[in-house]
Amino acid sequence: MTVMASAPTSPAAQPGPRLGLRERKKIQTRQAIRAAAYRLFEEQGYDATPVDQIAEAADVSPSTVFRYFPTKEDIVLTDEYDPLLEAALRSRPADEPPLRAIRNTVLGAMRDILGDDSPEMRMRNRLIRDVPSLRARSGEGMGKSARMLCSVLAQRTGRPEGDVELRIATTAVLAAMQEALMVWVDEGQTGDPVDYLRRALDVLERGLTF
Incomplete structure (x- = not known):
């Protein structure tokens, strides 16, 4: 819900059945990408930060970034x-x-x-x-x-x-x-x-x- 404009809370922290290892790793990867992106946005601005730089900072490939977030905008706007x-x-x-x-x-x-x-x-x-x-x-x-x-x-x-x-x-x-x-x-x-x-x-x- 984009209007909520908040840093997304991990679904792993929500009540309910414990997630499996694969799902937990996906969440960790998504959070690592977001954290790296926000750090770079703070340092050098949104427009000056390319996706490949975000990928390098998050220690993943650019294709992995796009698998979780189809566009750079989605890194900021996607929530749960x-x-x-x-x-x-x-x-x-x-x-x-x-x-x-x-x-x-x-x-x-x-x-x-x-x-x-x-x-x-x-x-x-x-x-x-x-x-x-x-x-x-x-x-x-x-x-x-x-x-x-x-x-x-x-x-x-x-x-x-x-x-x-x-x-x-x-x-x-x-x-x-x-x-x-x-x-x-x-x-x-x-x-x-x-x-x-x-x-x-x-x-x-x-x-x-x-």
């Missing part, structure tokens, strides 16, 4: 959050209004995701703001997340997945969250990012009145 958000939304009380259910799901998840306040999470947000190709690609990820949320809400409400109100509501929520995080970056990333998200969702919930 949509399944977690989907499960959290499905667990909300059945009689909870749709917008309230999304709000509670998102704020609860983001409190966990952003709570570690990692340097990578901060850099990822800055890169999305400053690199046009990343900002454009982040919209694609947001669209995928919006379709997931819309599908779950359709099941909860009995509406069709193509319902215009559901589509507008889910897209508005994610767009508001993205903009809230960009404001957080513009203001120096000094406050609590979850507070920015809460304020954005407050605006939607009260009906875009000021």
Whole structure:
């Protein structure tokens, strides 16, 4: 879920069955590539960092980088959050209004995701703001997340997945969250990012009145 703009948490750290050795090695390789990329982005900038340099720093081949991340943008934008958000939304009380259910799901998840306040999470947000190709690609990820949320809400409400109100509501929520995080970056990333998200969702919930 690209809008979540955080350093991805390893699935190995999530509750559930223990992953096999092969899957753990894949996760370790993915994390090593990301760590090397962020280190180089910090030192010399995103545009000045080619994939082959990232591969060398991560001690893997360029083809291995592309196997895990088809493009350089994916190193920054790929995350593993949509399944977690989907499960959290499905667990909300059945009689909870749709917008309230999304709000509670998102704020609860983001409190966990952003709570570690990692340097990578901060850099990822800055890169999305400053690199046009990343900002454009982040919209694609947001669209995928919006379709997931819309599908779950359709099941909860009995509406069709193509319902215009559901589509507008889910897209508005994610767009508001993205903009809230960009404001957080513009203001120096000094406050609590979850507070920015809460304020954005407050605006939607009260009906875009000021």
